[in-house]
Every structure is written in C-alpha cells, then in structure tokens.
Amino acid sequence: MHDTKQLITIKGTRDGLTLFIDDTCSFDEAFKELREKLLANQPQKKEPCVPVTIKLGNRFLREEEKDSLSNLIKEENRFTIQSIESEVIAKSEALSLMEDSEVKTINRIVRSGQVLEVTGDLLLIGDVNPGGSVISTGNIYIMGSLHGVAHAGVKGDRSAIIAASYMNPSQLRIAEYISRAPDYESDGVYMECGLIDEEQDKIIIDRLQVLAHRRKSINRFERRINNG
Template identity: 55%
Template sequence: MKKRQKVTIKGTKEGLVLHLDDSCSYDELKRELDHKLSANSRTQDERHLTSVKVDLGNRYLSELQLEELKNLIRQKKNFVVDDIESNVITKEEAKELVAETEVITVSRIIRSGQVLEVPGDLLLIGDVNPGGTVIAGGNIFIMGTLKGIAHAGCYGNDRAVIAASSMKPSQLRISDCLNRTPDSIESNEMREMECAYINEDRQIIVDRLQVLIQLRPNLTRLEGGH
C-alpha cells in the first residue's frame, strides 16, 4: 500500500504551497515537513526569496505551534512564510463572526448626543435626530427618518449600505468614505426609501432603495432560512 504523504508541496507563480495532512500527529507532521523542506531548499536559487503559503486543512494549531511551524520553514535558507490558512476557527473567532453577521434590532429614537453602535447589521425602528449617531460593522437599515450621522461598515466593509425610510442625514460614512451632505439631497428636501453605498470611484452615492437588488444581492442571504 502506498504510504500517504503528510506534506505535499506544489509550486505556483507566487512561490510554494504546502498542503499539510490534518489526520496525522503534529510531531509526525513536523518531521516530514522538516525533511521535505530540507530537500526542496537545496534545489532553490539562494539568491531569491521564495514565498511559502501553508494550508492546514481541518487542523487547529495553537499560537505556539504556529510559531514553531513558521520558524521551521524560515530556517530553510530562502523560504519566507507568507500565509497560514486553516478551516478551523476558535470559539472566540466564531463568536466574533456571529456578532459581525448578526442583525441587531433596536426600537428607539436616537437623540442629539446619543450614539448607538453594533458589531453587525443594525435595524433601527425609529428616527436618528440631528446630533444623533448610529454606527454598525455591517449595514444600517432605519425604519424612520435619518437626520443625524450614520456610519456603516465601520471596520472597513466597503460593501456595507445605509438605508432609511426618510433620508436627510447630516453625515454619511461607509467604511473610510465620508459624505457630509450628499449631493443628491437638497437641504429642504426629504427623500423616501433611499439607500447609500460606495460606487466604483469610492464615492458615496444616494439612490432609490430598489438598486440594492442588483448592487448587493447578498442582502437577501436570510431568505429561506439561509
């Protein structure tokens, strides 16, 4: 029977990809990795650095073990660790992911001086008065009038959107883009059922709510229980 390889090395245009077996012991994996990298490094041009990406599969490694792997690879002359990927995440990372994708529903009026911030999507049933601020890591949906400040995608999500029943904000922010008074909103005009998003030129655009169907189809991810 052919012995199963614990380490598979594949060359790409960017460098090397190491696929590590996730069913053997960690010590066995390190031994074979050390052996194969030593053999491979002898065939590499020492004048150039080689980028290495590591695929752990369904194996979880502690921070100490990850550092051991990085050091083992770095010791082989011209290898540089570019990335280490794993299909497994910690409970803390899972909780953070759930929080960032969860829709938080709040029913209240955000008055002047008040700040409402959530890690994921925000569904606000109420108004944001002038001087009030709502901040979300994801999208912001307001079933009411937006007259204050709204900041969606505050952790750097350029795909986040802001939608409101009545859009008359003092400031819109999405990710790191800022629009103090959207050009499409007149000072004496209150628009109904509109949304704001970042376009290809990294400008905040205010448009009809219906455009989100084409621009952000993933907003319907909860339909049918998905």
C-alpha cells in the first residue's frame, strides 16, 4: 500500500496559519484536499477569525481560482485570507514590472512649459530649464542643470531619489512629498541629490555619496548602465 502524497501542508505561526499548496497537482485536487483540511481544523465559533497565508510555490492561479479559494476560506470556515503568494506571475505583470524598472535615457533640453514624463528611472542628458518639468515613476538622474520641477516616485515610491549635476530646482517632489526653494541653497549646488529623510519627514538635499549607504537599490541602476 502506497502512501498518498500530501497536497496541502498547514503550519501554525504566531500570525495565524500558513497553507502550502503542492504545485505539481491539479487545482481541483488541491482544492478538494484543502476543503477537507480546513473543515477538520475549523476553530470554534466563539474564537476570532484566524488569518491565513497561502503559499502556492510555482503555481499561477487565475482570478476565478483565487475567488474559489477565497470563498472556501472566508465563507465556509472561520478563517480570513492574509495573502496569496506565488513564485510566478502573469506575462502582463512581468512586462509591467520590467517597464517600471527600466532606465529611460533621453538626450534633450526640457524647456519652459515642457513636461517630460516616463515610466521607470529617467536618465536625462541635458538641462531642465526654469518652467520645465520632469516626472518619473522611479528615480531621476540629470546629467545637467536642474532649474525647473522634478517629481520622482510619482506613483508613491518614497525610496526614489533625484540627482543632478547642478541642483537649483524651483521644486522637488518625491512621492507625495514637496520641497520648495526655502528648503535648500538658493544659489544651487553641484553633484547633489534630493531624497526623503524619514526621521525629518521631508525631502533633504545631500551629497551623492550618501546614496551608496542610504539607497541600496541604486546599485541596480549602475548594473543596467554597465550592461547597456
């Protein structure tokens, strides 16, 4: 008699339960075993709902399959889903992540009244004149003078930074933070960067050298430039 392979593994943690779903079986097989195990481990009605983290491994679930899991866990049992984690993602999501992390290199001058907006990191080889604006979902690197407006992390990335060869902006914005002229030297500074200081809860101007210590993700930019 051969032992039946266990498709669902349940582990208790301080934060609730973690469900590990075998990624080699069919969804229907895993769903059936999950229902049986959840019913067997159902808390008493008087107990509070138990948060559940689902780990799928190398399995991708369609939206209808996620809905089935959610209904099983939330409606038939005294559990609530904390997260569903998978090692794989949809092609469209992968392409979107690639676009968000791509460095866009642009050689031009952004003049008054012009707006340059990109998805991902922006490497601008040129100046941003007064009245001009550059906007990016990621970091902004300007190999030139910044006299206009720069807005990095426009979708809410507070770890984004703004660096320029000559920093004298009319306004800096990172995520929802805004910094205007009184917050930095009015005469401008060379080879500096703007970033959010969490302790001061505002945008500060600092030397480019601090990025190696305060923004480890900047290394990915260096790798992209080196790899073309």
